[in-house]
Amino acid sequence: xxxxxxxxxxxxxxxxxxxxxxxxxxxxxxxxxxxxxxxxxxxxxxxxxxxxxxxxxxxxxxxxxxxxxxxxxxxxxxxxxxxxxxxxxxxxxxxxxxxxxxxxxxxxxxxxxxxxxxxxxxxxxxxxxxxxxxxxxxxxxxxxxxxxxxxxxxxxxxxxxxxxxxxxxxxxxxxxxxxxxxxxxxxxxxxxxxxxxxxxxxxxxxxxxxxxxxxxxxxxxxxxxxxxxxxxxxxxxxxxxxxxxxxxxxxxxxxxxxxxxxxxxxxxxxxxxxxxxxxxxxxxxxxxxxxxxxxxxxxxxxxxxxxxxxxxxxxxxxxxxxxxxxxxxxxxxxxxxxxxx
Amino acid sequence: xxxxxxxxxxxxxxxxxxxxxxxxxxxxxxxxxxxxxxxxxxxxxxxxxxxxxxxxxxxxxxxxxxxxxxxxxxxxxxxxxxxxxxxxxxxxxxxxxxxxxxxxxxxxxxxxxxxxxxxxxxxxxxxxxxxxxxxxxxxxxxxxxxxxxxxxxxxxxxxxxxxxxxxxxxxxxxxxxxxxxxxxxxxxxxxxxxxxxxxxxxxxxxxxxxxxxxxxxxxxxxxxxxxxxxxxxxxxxx
Numbered sequence: 001x002x003x004x005x006x007x008x009x010x011x012x013x014x015x016x017x018x019x020x021x022x023x024x025x026x027x028x029x030x031x032x033x034x035x036x037x038x039x040x041x042x043x044x045x046x047x048x049x050x051x052x053x054x055x056x057x058x059x060x061x062x063x064x065x066x067x068x069x070x071x072x073x074x075x076x077x078x079x080x081x082x083x084x085x086x087x088x089x090x091x092x093x094x095x096x097x098x099x100x101x102x103x104x105x106x107x108x109x110x111x112x113x114x115x116x117x118x119x120x121x122x123x124x125x126x127x128x129x130x131x132x133x134x135x136x137x138x139x140x141x142x143x144x145x146x147x148x149x150x151x152x153x154x155x156x157x158x159x160x161x162x163x164x165x166x167x168x169x170x171x172x173x174x175x176x177x178x179x180x181x182x183x184x185x186x187x188x189x190x191x192x193x194x195x196x197x198x199x200x201x202x203x204x205x206x207x208x209x210x211x212x213x214x215x216x217x218x219x220x221x222x223x224x225x226x227x228x229x230x231x232x233x234x235x236x237x238x239x240x241x242x243x244x245x246x247x248x249x250x251x252x253x254x255x256x257x258x259x260x261x262x263x264x265x266x267x268x269x270x271x272x273x274x275x276x277x278x279x280x281x282x283x284x285x286x287x288x289x290x291x292x293x294x295x296x297x298x299x300x301x302x303x304x305x306x307x308x309x310x311x312x313x314x315x316x317x318x319x320x321x322x323x324x325x326x327x328x329x330x331x332x333x334x335x336x337x338x339x340x341x
Numbered sequence: 342x343x344x345x346x347x348x349x350x351x352x353x354x355x356x357x358x359x360x361x362x363x364x365x366x367x368x369x370x371x372x373x374x375x376x377x378x379x380x381x382x383x384x385x386x387x388x389x390x391x392x393x394x395x396x397x398x399x400x401x402x403x404x405x406x407x408x409x410x411x412x413x414x415x416x417x418x419x420x421x422x423x424x425x426x427x428x429x430x431x432x433x434x435x436x437x438x439x440x441x442x443x444x445x446x447x448x449x450x451x452x453x454x455x456x457x458x459x460x461x462x463x464x465x466x467x468x469x470x471x472x473x474x475x476x477x478x479x480x481x482x483x484x485x486x487x488x489x490x491x492x493x494x495x496x497x498x499x500x501x502x503x504x505x506x507x508x509x510x511x512x513x514x515x516x517x518x519x520x521x522x523x524x525x526x527x528x529x530x531x532x533x534x535x536x537x538x539x540x541x542x543x544x545x546x547x548x549x550x551x552x553x554x555x556x557x558x559x560x561x562x563x564x565x566x567x568x569x570x571x572x573x574x575x576x577x578x579x
Contacts, residue, residue: 026485266398
């Protein structure tokens with residue numbers, strides 16, 4: 001029971017909630033760039049949030065299913081279609097053996113997440129199925145998809161039940177809390193960093209007023225921004241310290257870098273600010289060449305927003321209980337659970 | 342976060358909305374590094390709900406956490422309070438060992454240590470003296486960073502105080518043992534690097550299939566054991 005990769009797309013890799021608990025040993029967290037969309041896709045496919053999803057970047061793959069399954073796509077709108085019929089994002093969709101999933105021209109965002117009910121069958125490396133491509137670690141042999149790869153699935157649906165299932169799923173109303181949808185805000189909310197006062201006051205003002213262009217070298221490790229040069233007032237050398245998802249660090253050239261999913265665990269550049277967790281998906285969905293603006297908020301506000309989004313996920317988890325039940329009853333394990341990696 | 346919580350000798354800041362950063366003042370020292378490792382071990386052992394990673398560095402500890410939906414809150418005030426309680430208990434018994442003692446074989450000079458001669462010349466020492474200073478005193482593992490399993494160790498003797506190379510190499514071979522600023526590192530895999538390469542080790546630093554996945558951990562002490570080129574070859578193939 002698997003999916004055959006006809007075309008791999010630009011950059012498609014398996015990701016999950018990240019490889020936590022090993023940062024003190026230098027192992028990066030990785031995981032989905034837009035964790036929100038990854039979680040959404042999983043929940044809508046009737047999964048728990050920690051199953052791996054396929055992170056699809058800009059130009060999607062062509063995939064052929066050889067068994068009936070249920071999929072859900074969240075995040076960027078990359079014009080997905082099943083057998084050339086457009087399918088919506090953020091809905092569970094039943095696929096039959098032989099169906100071909102394709103993607104068209106990007107409409108919005110940069111990264112889409114494909115979840116399948118029951119999950120992709122991948123080995124767990126250091127507690128995670130996410131792919132760390134720089135270290136050739138995890139996911140599918142530590143790399144992105146290639147043509148002719150076969151992606152094994154943990155579960156398949158009984159194909160004779162598929163049409164009835166499709167109809168039943170269609171009747172289920174999914175209320176998607178607004179806090180979990182794609183946000184296309186132009187101002188990313190940030191919190192001042194421990195080194196903010198090492199910069200000149202003008203530089204802090206410029207960080208907040210400039211229109212920052214996302215540079216071409218932006219990828220899973222970090223987003224480089226082009227704009228005014230940010231200057232340190234205090235140029236004393238800093239010691240390396242632990243970094244965070246969303247840390248905005250400024251190297252000697254004065255051009256900020258936002259640390260993203262595959263960031264190194266430690267870093268020694270001055271950290272002027274940190275992106276509020278709730279707005280990290282905005283960055284992950286921004287293309288090189290597009291622009292970002294920053295607005296500072298307090299730590300308390302950022303934590304409140306973070307908490308509200310978590311509470312919305314909790315509501316959604318309860319809200320999709322019917323989907324889980326319906327699919328859970330129709331799905332069969334392909335590999336006995338005891339033999340799962 | 343402009344106003345930290347004080348818990349001498351620590352200052353506690355927030356770094357973004359999901360990381361707590363504990364910092365010490367002063368220059369890099371093994372004493373400071375040991376304190377960071379002890380604090381990190383205690384914080385990890387405490388298993389605070391939501392805490393996913395505790396990352397010690399030269400004079401800081403970063404604690405990463407996920408928001409708690411139920412139970413105690415992850416607000417700065419609350420979390421810093423929980424951390425202060427753990428740090429206060431730590432104040433006693435700082436003689437406790439922070440890690441293990443690990444021997445690492447190193448083949449110095451020649452093709453394995455292309456910069457040994459330059460380092461000796463720059464420091465006004467013989468090559469043998471550089472090797473002796475690198476092996477005599479155990480090196481403390483401050484942190485792992487840069488790559489999975491890559492240790493930052495020190496402090497080396499003052500006689501080995503040398504700045505980084507002005508031009509970094511684009512490809513330093515895996516296993517290279519290098520020094521700069523009285524610290525020493527090992528490159529776990531081939532990567533760019535600007536430190537002076539004085540030798541190489543056949544030891545593997547990262548095993549993704551094992552738990553824990555690294556040869557070293559912060560708080561360990563490393564003794565470099567000189568081996569010749571033949572021993573290096575034998576150890577590499579075993």
